[in-house]
Amino acid sequence: MARVSCGYLIPYEDVIGVGGSGKVADTAIVLRATYPATLFDKDLAKRLEVREVIAMLVPRSGRTRHGNYICVCSVICLTHI
Numbered sequence: 001m002a003r004v005s006c007g008y009l010i011p012y013e014d015v016i017g018v019g020g021s022g023k024v025a026d027t028a029i030v031l032r033a034t035y036p037a038t039l040f041d042k043d044l045a046k047r048l049e050v051r052e053v054i055a056m057l058v059p060r061s062g063r064t065r066h067g068n069y070i071c072v073c074s075v076i077c078l079t080h081i
Contacts (some may be wrong), residue, residue, distance in 0.1 A: 001048070009033045012050055022070045028054040 003009040017035045020026040029050040037047040 001034060001039070004033050004035050011035060012046060016054070027056040029056075030054060 004011045009015060011033055013033055014030055016028060017031055018028045020048045032047070032049040032051065034041075034046060034048045039048050041047050
């Protein structure tokens with residue numbers, strides 16, 4: 001949202017967001033870039049929308065100790081992003 005406000009991203013286009021905790025980026029999503037003021041807009045085309053989860057860590061076998069996570073990934077077509 002800050003990138004749209006500063007003019008670095010085109011508003012209402014799909015982008016890939018990457019984040020994580022600790023020292024690595026472990027989560028990636030495809031989302032619609034939007035302005036902070038239109039986050040919950042009545043116009044559905046202007047709202048923030050998570051389109052797809054590309055990768056994220058999930059606990060393995062219900063355990064949450066460090067090191068017991070697996071990466072869940074999906075394949076996307078990047079031609080429209």
